[in-house]
Amino acid sequence: MAAPDRKTVILETVIRLLAEQGLDGVTHRAVDAAAGLPQGSTSYHFPRKAALLAAAADYLAALLGKDCDALQVGFAQRASDQGMDAAIAYVGEELVSYADSSRHLFLARMELTLAASRRDELAGVGDRLTDAARRPIAFFLKLISNAATDATIDTCAGLIDGITLMYVTGQGPKPTTDQVKAVFRAIT
Amino acid sequence: MAAPDRKTVILETVIRLLAEQGLDGVTHRAVDAAAGLPQGSTSYHFPRKAALLAAAADYLAALLGKDCDALQVGFAQRASDQGMDAAIAYVGEELVSYADSSRHLFLARMELTLAASRRDELAGVGDRLTDAARRPIAFFLKLISNAATDATIDTCAGLIDGITLMYVTGQGPKPTTDQVKAVFRAIT
DNA sequence: TTATATCCACTACATATGTAGAGATTTGCG
DNA sequence: CGCAAATCTCTACATATGTAGTGGATATAA
Numbered sequence: 001m002a003a004p005d006r007k008t009v010i011l012e013t014v015i016r017l018l019a020e021q022g023l024d025g026v027t028h029r030a031v032d033a034a035a036g037l038p039q040g041s042t043s044y045h046f047p048r049k050a051a052l053l054a055a056a057a058d059y060l061a062a063l064l065g066k067d068c069d070a071l072q073v074g075f076a077q078r079a080s081d082q083g084m085d086a087a088i089a090y091v092g093e094e095l096v097s098y099a100d101s102s103r104h105l106f107l108a109r110m111e112l113t114l115a116a117s118r119r120d121e122l123a124g125v126g127d128r129l130t131d132a133a134r135r136p137i138a139f140f141l142k143l144i145s146n147a148a149t150d151a152t153i154d155t156c157a158g159l160i161d162g163i164t165l166m167y168v169t170g171q172g173p174k175p176t177t178d179q180v181k182a183v184f185r186a187i188t
Numbered sequence: 189m190a191a192p193d194r195k196t197v198i199l200e201t202v203i204r205l206l207a208e209q210g211l212d213g214v215t216h217r218a219v220d221a222a223a224g225l226p227q228g229s230t231s232y233h234f235p236r237k238a239a240l241l242a243a244a245a246d247y248l249a250a251l252l253g254k255d256c257d258a259l260q261v262g263f264a265q266r267a268s269d270q271g272m273d274a275a276i277a278y279v280g281e282e283l284v285s286y287a288d289s290s291r292h293l294f295l296a297r298m299e300l301t302l303a304a305s306r307r308d309e310l311a312g313v314g315d316r317l318t319d320a321a322r323r324p325i326a327f328f329l330k331l332i333s334n335a336a337t338d339a340t341i342d343t344c345a346g347l348i349d350g351i352t353l354m355y356v357t358g359q360g361p362k363p364t365t366d367q368v369k370a371v372f373r374a375i376t
Numbered sequence: 377t378t379a380t381a382t383c384c385a386c387t388a389c390a391t392a393t394g395t396a397g398a399g400a401t402t403t404g405c406g
Numbered sequence: 407c408g409c410a411a412a413t414c415t416c417t418a419c420a421t422a423t424g425t426a427g428t429g430g431a432t433a434t435a436a
């Protein structure tokens with residue numbers, strides 16, 4: 001944590017603002033203020049707004065990647081300590097509790113995915129984010145089922161995102177591990 | 189179609205802009221221009237931007253309601269003409285083809301739901317939209333299964349939204365009727 | 377018809393925003 | 407140290423945006 005890089009501070013603030021205020025809450029000045037940096041800092045490091053958003057998306061994808069790595073490490077530990085079943089249960093629990101623990105990461109991803117789907121300057125950003133979000137799903141899918149094609153993974157990732165979105169926006173109940181497992185089994 | 193009401197033209201344009209450009213593409217002047225109305229028209233009818241968005245959301249909810257009504261009428265016709273199985277198949281097909289036919293309605297709903305979840309001025313908007321989107325899901329669910337609780341309907345609506353969102357943003361494959369049915373069966 | 381209220385087109389203005397640039401400051405390195 | 411390069415802070419400016427106001431057109435009712 002010692003002396004966090006300026007750009008990193010900015011990108012983390014962008015992700016937080018995306019989650020809290022949406023795309024139009026992200027302005028150069030708003031980022032400066034929210035990060036406690038002097039006005040002009042964000043403009044200096046990311047003069048183009050599209051580049052700022054693209055950089056934030058890549059940073060977000062990296063964060064998602066780290067979470068997925070941690071998940072796999074946690075799985076491996078439990079698999080050797082408590083056996084396969086407990087390890088699988090752990091991954092399932094982590095996936096659903098992720099809706100709470102990483103609410104802002106999820107919301108930021110939704111904002112960026114939506115924006116990327118219609119803004120040419122953000123071409124590719126959506127794919128990188130989706131790929132990062134797919135990884136833990138694919139991991140879990142392969143744990144509980146042997147037959148997991150790309151199409152199946154896509155579908156499951158979409159399903160998980162959907163119930164998470166409804167939950168996170170206050171429009172639906174919190175997903176449960178059993179539901180997730182049932183859905184996965186139904187698809188595969 | 190004769191002499192469409194000014195406010196209606198404006199609200200339809202807002203929904204189109206929401207889908208095409210997102211929340212930050214919706215400004216009073218942009219709506220005027222996209223609707224081919226003189227500058228100031230949108231400002232006159234909806235001075236507050238929050239009121240403009242709320243009105244657009246209610247209009248969108250009404251559109252979704254009409255589509256659902258049409259779905260139920262279509263179902264009733266086919267049920268008497270071709271029997272129950274064909275009627276159920278029809279509803280299932282309509283639900284998945286909706287991702288294409290009403291792409292812009294779906295995207296606008298996502299934008300508004302996301303915005304409503306964090307902006308106090310839009311309180312209630314998200315609920316009305318979600319309720320409208322839930323209706324056809326609930327209808328289909330009750331057709332293919334007898335046991336359909338509110339929680340089940342919520343979950344299924346979220347699942348459908350998720351795969352639709354991934355498809356519509358170019359991040360996933362097009363959902364199929366079989367998948368939808370399988371998911372519904374798994375949940376109920 | 378006239379009176380009246382609504383609807384409409386246009387203009388005005390304060391603020392917010394993206395972007396650029398000019399100095400000041402810090403950092404890396406011989 | 408001394409100097410060059412990178413980094414930072416601040417200011418400036420053209421445009422975009424939300425919002426208000428001002429007449430004129432139009433419809434409606436007595």
